[in-house]
Amino acid sequence: MNLPVLNEQEIEFLLYDFLDTENLLQRPRYHEHSKETFNATLETARQIAEKYFANHNAKGDSQEPTFDGETVTIIAETKQAWDAFAEAGFLAAHYEFEKGGMQLPEVILRAAMAYFNAANVATSGYPFLTIGAANLINEFASDAQKETYLPYMQSGQFAGTMALTEPNQGSALADIKTKALPQADGSYRLFGTKMYISGGDQNLTENIIHMVLARIEGAPAGTKGISLFICPKYLVGENGQLGARNDVKLAGLLHKMGYRNTTSTVLNFGEEQGAHAFLVGEANKGLFYMFQMMNEARIGVALGASCLGYQGFQYSLEYAKGRPQGRHPSNKDPESPQVNIIKHADVKRMLLAQKAYSEGALALCLYASSLMEDSKTAESDEQRQQAFKILDLITPMVKSWPSKYALRANELAIQVLGGSGYIREYPVEQMYRDNRLNPIHEGTEGIQGLDLLGRKVPMGNLENYQLLISKILETSSQFANDSELSDGSTKLVNAVNRLNQVTSHLMAALAKGKVDSGLANATLYLDIFGHTLVAWIWLRQMAVANEKLKAREALSADQIHYYLGKLQAGKFFIRYELPQIYANCDLLESLDSTCLEMQEDWF
Amino acid sequence: MNLPVLNEQEIEFLLYDFLDTENLLQRPRYHEHSKETFNATLETARQIAEKYFANHNAKGDSQEPTFDGETVTIIAETKQAWDAFAEAGFLAAHYEFEKGGMQLPEVILRAAMAYFNAANVATSGYPFLTIGAANLINEFASDAQKETYLPYMQSGQFAGTMALTEPNQGSALADIKTKALPQADGSYRLFGTKMYISGGDQNLTENIIHMVLARIEGAPAGTKGISLFICPKYLVGENGQLGARNDVKLAGLLHKMGYRNTTSTVLNFGEEQGAHAFLVGEANKGLFYMFQMMNEARIGVALGASCLGYQGFQYSLEYAKGRPQGRHPSNKDPESPQVNIIKHADVKRMLLAQKAYSEGALALCLYASSLMEDSKTAESDEQRQQAFKILDLITPMVKSWPSKYALRANELAIQVLGGSGYIREYPVEQMYRDNRLNPIHEGTEGIQGLDLLGRKVPMGNLENYQLLISKILETSSQFANDSELSDGSTKLVNAVNRLNQVTSHLMAALAKGKVDSGLANATLYLDIFGHTLVAWIWLRQMAVANEKLKAREALSADQIHYYLGKLQAGKFFIRYELPQIYANCDLLESLDSTCLEMQEDWF
Structure with a gap:
């Protein structure tokens, strides 16, 4: 049974009926767009997702990334997916035309991202993190820093990561210990260990730009003493030329239950002379900067969860339509033909719950994306502020609700399939394993x-x-x-x-x-x-x-x-x-x- | 962190305080026992479980059974565990002394089984199924059949399986299609395919006795036309001597999300001349016989689920006690030391929920076992009947409640560990994967x-x-x-x-x-x-x-x-x-x- 990647009818409904996305065309930023260019973007996403992402979703799970002490190896299809994503311009699609972007609205790009998530949530992790890291630079870094890194993160030559968590701190960002020592030239040297860094090493791109939270020597305790740094795997010269290997080393890979094709890494900064790093914006404002982006990342996580829930729903629905078993309780004639299990009330309940959870979650994520859009481009100042306020309020729920209930949907997808749901010969158990990550990362439920x-x-x-x-x-x-x-x-x-x-x-x-x-x-x-x-x-x-x-x-x-x-x-x-x-x-x-x-x- | 297998204080409480197990010593069947012999049995179980079962719980997951088209290979530790279990007499422990058993009460043996389940639920599957298959023979087969098979299933030379499910029938036993053709000598030949047969092939024992549900040619449709057969992998002569290889072939292994060290098989009966099989009891009463045993199996599944829930609770509890992170919400001083996460109300909630689910589930399973005991050995006829009635009523809940809520407990164990909960470097993710089977087999929740x-x-x-x-x-x-x-x-x-x-x-x-x-x-x-x-x-x-x-x-x-x-x-x-x-x-x-x-x- 070949499952389509998402469902165009559903995306169309959410974008144009549930949300009035066409109305964005009235806003100056989108005057050069049309419903056709929006849909062409979505269609490109769907095609690339089907051709380059869905093809290795199972393979990336069974043949997870390896590390031989020198090099990380990820199955080759991942690189092809990365390249296809980058070549189609998705790494830069939300930037203005003059910045090399497509000037597309947030909500359209999130819907596009949904196709990639639905096809292969683990491989989608690499571009997803790169876009987030680039956004941090674009928003808060100096012009010189932007020039040094952004073009190559937009083209796909460099990838990006978000390096927050440390082995002994977990959710408590206030207790970050990684140290930044100021150097005479205005740069810093980093010393410390970061853990659970997704995409922290890989063999997809020639360079990796880590966005690292660290504490400048002498900074105040707690969240008020955390700064944000750019710390590249290879130092970067003019025009993206790679320089020396920086002192940031992969200590090892972590082996996840699911989401396996995204490397999860332990990174050591400064095992030797210290990792060269460059302060973003002002000292001690790192957490403030990071939170701006974390809200985007939170919608992103929720969208991934929702798409996994949706795919499990679609798969178990098709299975239930074609699987004969049993009869209605009122039918006691064993010689009558069996009915397909979709006819059983309890199976309908499990499918309806999946539909209610996953379509509710998807709609919530796209609504949050539309608020993000409105907070930037709505006509009046008041409208922009109102959108920001609602988004700010609901972000914890946007992050957590889909993470919890789309996982429940996957639990039910397994149950609809019964024994088949529990074996790796069918795809739903992987969705369940993949999705179990989402209530944990980017801020736990607690x-x-x-x-x-x-x-x-x-x-x-x-x-x-x-x-x-x-x-x-x-x-x-x-x-x-x-x-x-x-x-x-x-x-x-x-x-x-x-x-x-x-x-x-x-x-x-x-x-x-x-x-x-x-x-x-x-x-x-x-x-x-x-x-x-x-x-x-x-x-x-x-x-x-x-x-x-x-x-x-x-x-x-x-x-x-x-x-x-x-x-x-x-x-x-x-x-x-x-x-x-x-x-x-x-x-x-x-x-x-x-x-x-x-x-x-x-x- | 080395986790003990179960908790003796908990088992002691449930057996002797919550249930009045010592009182069983009053019953004639247990006159030769004492609290000391009960406890010695439990202690033996605990020691074998720790030494021979816990040692390969993770290994059996990462190196699951393989099939090269000829032979199934299971990691060698499994055979050692099987042998230790058999040598200690657990395969026969519930039989009378004169039948080679230890004449131990059901509830004590279930508590003993809990140690094995907690140590390694997948390896425990082999003895668990063998005991169930032997019980079917003991209860319903002829004396000659008992003599042919039982001594060797009790000694551990032969294992047993329960072969009910077929590829196109799943939960709907009424629609079993496997055919039994009567032979002149009173035996039968089986033709059909069984699926999801746990332990259907392995390299642990010299023979495997399949208890197969099939339909004798011309039998009525539905559940009233199903008969129970003994179908050995190798025909058995006098004194357990192995004869010809029977026509029951392993078509392939299924690859589960968890519970991996129990083989899950597709078995073809009668690819050639038909598989030799021997009717148990009367024709067309197979489902009735099987249901007697299925109730036992249902408590067994629930007990496995409960133990997984309990182990996850214990592990996450120890983790929470030793993991410093964050401060109480009322403490805004970032220079104060972090508290261990067990001090956080939400972590306590997740631990309390696990405790409530897993100890509640364990208590429910042992209560059901005590009812099973009472239904057989309580003093008065009325007491026996009453116990049977309550057990019969609650069996669906005994099966399903622990399967659902101990899985929820494992979900919370992962959440308590956070990122560590999601990686295979820690044991809780395996518990979660193992436990996901339990709401499916031996009758789904629906x-x-x-x-x-x-x-x-x-x-x-x-x-x-x-x-x-x-x-x-x-x-x-x-x-x-x-x-x-x-x-x-x-x-x-x-x-x-x-x-x-x-x-x-x-x-x-x-x-x-x-x-x-x-x-x-x-x-x-x-x-x-x-x-x-x-x-x-x-x-x-x-x-x-x-x-x-x-x-x-x-x-x-x-x-x-x-x-x-x-x-x-x-x-x-x-x-x-x-x-x-x-x-x-x-x-x-x-x-x-x-x-x-x-x-x-x-x-």
Whole structure:
């Protein structure tokens, strides 16, 4: 069974019906574009993803990268994929024309990225990280630094990494230990070890530009003393010429459960004389710079998770359509023919859950991308600020919700296939293994929960929170009297009201200085807020489908089925998933301290 | 970090405090035993498990069995483990003394098996299946058949398998196609293909005895036409002498995500002249016989799942105790030392959830084993019947609850370790991969849900159901006024009342002939009933701990901590987990038809 990479109908719906992406053409930055150039971009992505990424998704898993002490070897198809991606201009596509880019909107490029993720999430890691590293340079580095590195990161000659994590620090960035010693020439020498650095070494590009967080000697403790450095594998001269090998060495590869074709590395900086490195922007502002990009990376991780969830859904759907087994419970005649398993209510439940999770997650990621776009190019200052505020608030949920629930989708995809789902002769077990990474990297669920409840919600006296809530209630009231949508609308309002109560209680506790108990169940808060947010995303998708179905005579049978499916998946989410929040709402509201009070010795 | 295999304190608590296993010594069958012989058995199991099973758990995963077209090769340590298991007498331990056994109770042997499962669930598969196959012969075969096979399956010369599943039938046993042609000498010849047969071929034993479900030519359609056969790899003469190679051939190995050191095979019966096979018991009663054993196998699967969950809990616990990272949210001083992550509320939550899931699952499995014991050896006929009735009712939950929630525990173990959890350099990712099999084999969750709601609950006008409910309410009322237990007691009563309402609604629907809609959400019913059942299991564990703590002066500090931990984990389950059922109760009560109504074309 050959699975297509994503589904064009779904992407088309999300971009042009759910989000009004065509409207971006009104903005000056996109005057030279058209729906045709947008779609041509997506079509190119789809073709390259199918030809150069999907072809080695399984092979990169079974023949993972190796390191012989000297050289890292990655299967050759990876290099071909990298080259195809670079040659099509995707490494630079979001830059302005005059910077060698295609001046394409964020949301179109994220949709394009979805094709690569769906085809091969591990190989997609290399361009994904390179784009992120280049963005950091483009945003915060000096003109000379930009000139030295950017053209070659855009062309695909150099790759990039983000080197944050250290062996003894993990999520606690405040405790980064890598040292930067200032040199007479204004450069620095780095000493320290970074761990879990994706793409930290490879044999795809002639050079690798590491964006490294380190602490300049004498800098203040904690997050206020962290600076950002460019640290290339090979020093770079004029016109991209490679100089000496820098003192950054691969200590070893880590061997992941999934996501295997992305190398995961331990890098030693300064085993000898120190790794040459160049400060980006101002000293001690490194974490601030990194966070700008981390939000992009968080959407990126979530998009990868969503695509894995979606592919598992599509695969198990096709399997269920073609696999006869059993009969309806009401049919006791063993001589009657078996039905395909898609006819069984429980299989439909597992498929509907996958659809609700993965399409909800995909829609959430593209909505976040549209907010990112709006925060930069919306017409008015107010619109730009509003988009930024909502994006800033929801980023923890955008990161974590798809990571958690698209993994659940993959768990169900395996279950639909039964024994076949558990063996490597079928692709869904790899999706499940690949996807298990996503709740960990770019901020674990626990970190996202603390970020949401401890920082993003209270910010500006709950201004951003109120803004989002008002938008959700606006949608709900809009459809309160529509026969198809009123049930969902009412249930969403109830959920929002409950969320508001819980939030008030928690804010009151935090205001009274009950910081540790107020934040003790922050991960549950992340979950209930995420579910409410996605219920809104679903109601909006349902509203579009409902509108389309009102002009049913203009639709093909296939379109009618597609929209009916959207309605049913939305109903599923609102009936089966949204009510799950209430038990956790009660726990949160009561400031339950069962976990906080548990003692180490009692385990 | 070297992880012990299970935890003797936990097993001791479950056997002698939670279950009154010592009381079995009163029964005539165990008069020659003592608590010392019970414990010596457990200690032997622990030692063999640590020495011969734990040693190759990781190796059997990374160097999985291979097949060169002629021979299956399994890493040599597996054979040593098999031999040690057999030599210690565990293959025969539950048989009477005069049958060469040790006449040990079921619950002690299950606890012993837990050590092997915890050490290496995949290698444990071989003895586990052999015991099951031998039990089938012992229970239903003729004396001549017993004599031919049993001594060698007890000694470890022969292994056994259970060959049910076929490529095009999966869960639908009614549609088994393997044919049995009667021969003049009273034997049969088998023709057909079996798939996912664990241990279907190996290089551990000189012979393999397959217990095969097949359909005698002309038998009725469906489950009423299935017979059980003994089909050895090599024909067996007198005194275990091997004869000709039988016509059952390994078509190939399947390559699983986990559980890798257990071969998973496709077997062809009758590629040539037909595989010699011997009918067990009466024709067309095969499924009835198999189901007797399947219930044992279901507890076995659940026990394996529970042990994997428990090992992940123990590993992540030790990791969390020794891993410094971050500070409490209320501490803003970056120069203060980091705390170990076990101090973080969210990490405690993840550990408590693992403790609640895995210890709850383990307790449930051993309780089920004690019911199995009681159903055979309890003093009065009534007690035996009562035990059988409750066991029969709860078996679907005993199989499915640990399989689902111990996997969730492993998911959390990975999350506690963060990046380390995701790499093969640490053991928890293998546990997660191994455990993913358990919701699939020996009846998927969907199958268990239908079995529970469609057969086990309504049976005898809900007699068994009412019996269990009255037992649960008895426990609750017993502790309704205890200051430590009253909250849990009240919440359990509320849950039971709600379960009763939901059950009544569903039974009424089924009685009205609404079979398909009544059973549409059977998997959710399985889940809410399972959670209620485990809440009872937890309240009973809490009650024991509470009682012990009343005589605190007689306890060591370690014991006090252990019992406080039991209380807290029970509270966690009742506060964080049990309330999750209510949303699904509402769905079930409303006979929600969202899934049933979903159409294939709409996906």
